[in-house]
Amino acid sequence: xxxxxxxxDRRHASVPIRGTDVAKRFSERGKAVVxxxxxISLEVGxxxxxxxxxxxxxxxxxxxxxxxxxxRPSAGTISVLGLDAVRDTLxxxxxxxxxxxxxxxxxxxxxxxxxDLYADLQGVPVAERPARYARLMKMTNLxxxxxxxxxxxxxxxxxxxxxxxxxxxxxxxxxxxxxTVGVDPVSRRELWQIVGELVSQDQIGVLVSTAYLDxxxxxxxxxxxxxxxxxxxxxxxxFRERLVGHVDQVHCDDQRIARRIHSRxxxxxxxxxxxxxxxxxxxxxxxxxxxxxxxxADTFGVALEPAAPTFEDAFMHMADARRASNEDPGHHxxxxxxxxxxxxxxxxxxxxxxxxxxxGDFEAVSGVSFDVCAGEVFGLLGPNGAGKSTTFRMLCGxxxxxxxxxxxxxxxxxxxxxxxxxxxxYMAQQFSLYSQLSxxxxxDxxxxxxxxxxxxxxxxxxxxxxxxxxGQRRNAPAGTLPGGYKQRLAMAAAMLHEPDxxxxxxxxxxxxxxxxxxxxxxxxxxxxxxxxxxxTTHFMEEAEYCDRMLIMAHGRPLALGTPAEIRxxxxxxxHADPSIEDAFVALAEGRARPIDVTAASGDHA
Amino acid sequence: MKTLRRIIALTIKEFLAIxxxxxxxxxxxxxxxxxxxxxxxxxTFDVKHVRYAVFDEDRSPASRALLARFDxxxxxxxxxxxxxxxxIPALIDNQEVRMVLRVPSNFGADLAADRAPAIQILVxxxxxxxxxxxxxxxxxxxxxxxxxxxxxxxxxxxxxxAAVVDRAWxxxxxxxxxxxxxxxxxxxxxxxxxxxxxxxxxxxxxxxxFDQLLVAPFSPTxxxxxxxxxxxxxxxxxxxxxxxxxxxxxDIPFEGSVSALLLILSIYILAIVGIGLFVSSLAMxxxxxxxxxxxxxxxxxxxxxxxxPIQSMPDWLQYLTLLNPLRYVxxxxxxIFLEAAALPDVIHQIWPLALIASSTLTVAAWFFRHRTx
Numbered sequence: 001x002x003x004x005x006x007x008x009d010r011r012h013a014s015v016p017i018r019g020t021d022v023a024k025r026f027s028e029r030g031k032a033v034v035x036x037x038x039x040i041s042l043e044v045g046x047x048x049x050x051x052x053x054x055x056x057x058x059x060x061x062x063x064x065x066x067x068x069x070x071x072r073p074s075a076g077t078i079s080v081l082g083l084d085a086v087r088d089t090l091x092x093x094x095x096x097x098x099x100x101x102x103x104x105x106x107x108x109x110x111x112x113x114x115x116d117l118y119a120d121l122q123g124v125p126v127a128e129r130p131a132r133y134a135r136l137m138k139m140t141n142l143x144x145x146x147x148x149x150x151x152x153x154x155x156x157x158x159x160x161x162x163x164x165x166x167x168x169x170x171x172x173x174x175x176x177x178x179x180t181v182g183v184d185p186v187s188r189r190e191l192w193q194i195v196g197e198l199v200s201q202d203q204i205g206v207l208v209s210t211a212y213l214d215x216x217x218x219x220x221x222x223x224x225x226x227x228x229x230x231x232x233x234x235x236x237x238x239f240r241e242r243l244v245g246h247v248d249q250v251h252c253d254d255q256r257i258a259r260r261i262h263s264r265x266x267x268x269x270x271x272x273x274x275x276x277x278x279x280x281x282x283x284x285x286x287x288x289x290x291x292x293x294x295x296x297a298d299t300f301g302v303a304l305e306p307a308a309p310t311f312e313d314a315f316m317h318m319a320d321a322r323r324a325s326n327e328d329p330g331h332h333x334x335x336x337x338x339x340x341x342x343x344x345x346x347x348x349x350x351x352x353x354x355x356x357x358x359x360g361d362f363e364a365v366s367g368v369s370f371d372v373c374a375g376e377v378f379g380l381l382g383p384n385g386a387g388k389s390t391t392f393r394m395l396c397g398x399x400x401x402x403x404x405x406x407x408x409x410x411x412x413x414x415x416x417x418x419x420x421x422x423x424x425x426y427m428a429q430q431f432s433l434y435s436q437l438s439x440x441x442x443x444d445x446x447x448x449x450x451x452x453x454x455x456x457x458x459x460x461x462x463x464x465x466x467x468x469x470x471g472q473r474r475n476a477p478a479g480t481l482p483g484g485y486k487q488r489l490a491m492a493a494a495m496l497h498e499p500d501x502x503x504x505x506x507x508x509x510x511x512x513x514x515x516x517x518x519x520x521x522x523x524x525x526x527x528x529x530x531x532x533x534x535x536t537t538h539f540m541e542e543a544e545y546c547d548r549m550l551i552m553a554h555g556r557p558l559a560l561g562t563p564a565e566i567r568x569x570x571x572x573x574x575h576a577d578p579s580i581e582d583a584f585v586a587l588a589e590g591r592a593r594p595i596d597v598t599a600a601s602g603d604h605a
Numbered sequence: 606m607k608t609l610r611r612i613i614a615l616t617i618k619e620f621l622a623i624x625x626x627x628x629x630x631x632x633x634x635x636x637x638x639x640x641x642x643x644x645x646x647x648x649t650f651d652v653k654h655v656r657y658a659v660f661d662e663d664r665s666p667a668s669r670a671l672l673a674r675f676d677x678x679x680x681x682x683x684x685x686x687x688x689x690x691x692x693i694p695a696l697i698d699n700q701e702v703r704m705v706l707r708v709p710s711n712f713g714a715d716l717a718a719d720r721a722p723a724i725q726i727l728v729x730x731x732x733x734x735x736x737x738x739x740x741x742x743x744x745x746x747x748x749x750x751x752x753x754x755x756x757x758x759x760x761x762x763x764x765x766x767a768a769v770v771d772r773a774w775x776x777x778x779x780x781x782x783x784x785x786x787x788x789x790x791x792x793x794x795x796x797x798x799x800x801x802x803x804x805x806x807x808x809x810x811x812x813x814x815f816d817q818l819l820v821a822p823f824s825p826t827x828x829x830x831x832x833x834x835x836x837x838x839x840x841x842x843x844x845x846x847x848x849x850x851x852x853x854x855x856d857i858p859f860e861g862s863v864s865a866l867l868l869i870l871s872i873y874i875l876a877i878v879g880i881g882l883f884v885s886s887l888a889m890x891x892x893x894x895x896x897x898x899x900x901x902x903x904x905x906x907x908x909x910x911x912x913x914p915i916q917s918m919p920d921w922l923q924y925l926t927l928l929n930p931l932r933y934v935x936x937x938x939x940x941i942f943l944e945a946a947a948l949p950d951v952i953h954q955i956w957p958l959a960l961i962a963s964s965t966l967t968v969a970a971w972f973f974r975h976r977t978x
Contacts, residue, residue, distance in 0.1 A: 432813040448614030
């Protein structure tokens with residue numbers, strides 16, 4: 001063996017991941033052949049965090065499972081720490097840490113018992129354990145909770161425990177599959193800190209997939225995946241630099257004007273992406289030329305000021321370019337068509353006072369009071385387990401209250417007659433239409449359930465087909481629709497009878513960034529038409545689309561107000577221009593004083 | 606009017622859901638047919654073709670005449686003749702035969718001398734029911750033989766003993782198939798209705814669609830009616846189909862009135878729909894719903910008098926069977942099929958069913974809204 005070859009070998013061995021032309025084809029009998037991965041090459045080095053970003057179904061999870069040796073690639077080679085991921089699966093697995101989307105924690109075991117179990121499974125010598133446990137518990141701040149059952153931990157703590165279990169054997173490579181989905185902002189930051197610490201101290205390699213585009217900024221390098229291919233790669237900085245001159249922002253004092261500009265900007269073909277961030281409308285133009293910029297300024301009659309691009313802007317710009325070439329008509333919703341409701345602004349539609357919900361001796365929700373006025377978009381924000389959904393289900397009359405008062409349009413929905421519910425639309429957190437029935441049958445059923453018949457029913461179903469781009473799939477069983485279309489169908493079913501009040505429970509959970517934007521645009525349209533919307537979400541940045549919001553944590557209200565009021569809470573010397581997420585972290589850490597929620601709601605009473 | 610429209614919408618949806626779900630389709634068609642034929646053919650108390658062996662030490666015309674009677678009986682099947690006493694234990698142990706007839710060597714001589722002869726009948730007592738019935742048949746054959754055998758003292762005419770003449774009403778030939786198959790429609794539709802009803806709400810809960818129904822302007826009563834209709838329709842169709850099949854396939858007589866049959870089946874099925882929906886509204890998953898319905902079906906069948914008479918149960922258990930809807934429909938169906946019962950004759954079976962149906966349906970409707978996870 002020559003000297004160079006030996007050197008080559010050693011360098012190989014030091015590379016945590018080297019994949020060449022990896023392809024994976026799923027061909028189950030009776031089902032369509034799916035090419036989940038189409039020739040992906042990647043490398044992850046020591047001391048490096050590489051991010052995988054892309055919409056749902058891009059192949060992120062498949063790639064990670066191939067590298068972990070859980071799936072056998074159809075073609076290509078994957079070498080992990082110098083070993084072949086297919087042939088030496090067992091050897092590979094003993095040297096890597098893998099955290100799937102749902103980590104297999106045993107809910108009925110305590111934190112310590114879970115750690116012991118994974119230490120046993122991984123064969124960690126007993127003598128090494130105390131030091132290892134101490135370090136992990138210190139990193140994750142879980143030390144005070146070692147005797148608590150894993151099932152009783154909050155969403156963020158569960159993820160941290162999952163990460164600890166994945167790290168139990170000092171892995172040389174860490175694979176994380178969407179580790180922060182549904183985790184509160186404080187825990188998300190902590191998780192990233194832990195990863196950062198590990199990388200700098202132990203020089204391990206990390207491959208992490210994420211649905212949060214802002215997290216990609218924390219990676220050393222990012223791979224952007226679409227349809228099983230890596231379409232672009234580079235450092236977050238290089239992505240940002242490409243977009244200099246594409247991004248503008250518009251200052252709006254009035255939230256409604258901001259929403260109107262945002263809504264119109266979304267429909268323009270020269271706009272690649274429009275969002276509302278920190279009260280300002282951000283517009284990413286498809287091209288960098290100045291003429292387009294002037295056109296925009298003229299269209300809206302406002303001043304545009306250049307803004308610094310983010311990775312998210314770059315990603316959306318890429319997605320828009322792909323969309324333009326693929327011509328997917330569904331992604332640009334047809335605006336209009338929904339009858340506008342007369343808005344009686346200021347009329348209180350939903351009134352909640354001192355809401356309390358107990359499960360046994362556990363207070364899931366307590367001390368929640370707020371009003372929602374006609375035509376408002378009202379957000380219930382908070383991480384998983386904050387009590388949003390519990391509050392929401394009590395509003396809809398699906399759950400009995402333990403104390404306090406809930407009035408929706410003057411009724412207690414749990415006690416009132418069925419007629420009072422006829423003016424509501426409801427969209428549940430999980431897809432909750434009939435999977436076996438076709439799109440058309442589902443719409444017909446829900447239309448009839450709300451009293452639509454004959455010509456009116458046909459008109460509304462046709463409206464749903466056009467407005468939500470469902471016409472071509474009208475005969476497909478609802479269960480076979482791709483994720484984004486399911487979400488559209490669910491929303492169409494909720495809007496079919498033109499409700500005055502729309503309840504949306506986590507409509508954007510588990511939906512990729514593209515579909516989430518499309519969704520909020522629709523909600524925006526409905527709000528413009530005078531529909532009152534109550535929506536829960538754990539994506540803090542989505543709060544910008546709400547008129548007012550209640551932020552909750554651990555079943556208690558943290559703050560109530562407009563996005564501007566909430567952001568103002570966190571303004572200090574360090575954060576001159578805080579986001580809603582900054583405000584949540586400041587509130588959760590006690591740095592910001594919460595708004596007196598009872599006084600705030602009293603204004604409207 | 607609006608209520609009616611909503612109920613129709615829900616009913617259409619329920620029928621579509623059953624029609625489009627291969628598992629539900631199978632539940633409606635597969636098990637009922639299999640069970641009908643299995644029960645109809647296999648579940649019988651009649652003892653036939655009991656295998657027996659003969660150890661004839663006498664070999665006289667008398668012993669041959671006796672054995673010929675066994676040979677000619679439907680109830681017994683001759684397996685083999687034995688030459689030695691020591692062959693007997695192995696035959697019975699291995700269940701090659703269930704009965705051995707042993708005719709002693711003085712059998713013919715005793716008969717000729719007008720002495721009461723004795724024969725030995727050995728039976729396998731492991732299945733006590735079959736053993737005692739076979740023994741009964743054997744006794745009958747022997748008794749008939751000795752009554753007919755010409756006496757030796759020809760002059761002294763011994764008058765025959767007073768003979769008992771049996772007349773079994775409603776089932777003159779003691780065919781237990783009549784007893785089983787007449788009630789079979791009721792028993793089998795229980796399974797179908799129970800499974801359909803218990804899955805209907807549980808399926809919606811498992812897939813999260815029930816919240817969507819509760820938020821829509823359906824009242825609990827409307828949901829109840831919409832959910833009941835499909836199970837009711839399928840249940841009644843199965844029960845009527847099997848009742849017809851009992852008459853046409855198994856030749857069971859149908860003496861009673863069709864209106865009585867329709868009414869008792871309808872009300873019975875409503876009662877089961879109520880129980881099924883109640884189980885379903887308690888269950889959070891389809892698995893729990895199915896388990897719940899099976900836990901209910903077993904005691905219903907055993908405590909119904911379908912196979913074992915309620916009169917032979919201990920007193921406290923007999924009181925318990927008053928709560929069992931299957932008890933009333935089993936009794937009612939037998940009355941209608943075999944006793945030519947018309948509506949007034951079965952009214953005392955119908956009103957307890959109506960009571961059970963109304964209470965289970967009410968409880969189920971209440972639980973729709975009040976059981977929330």
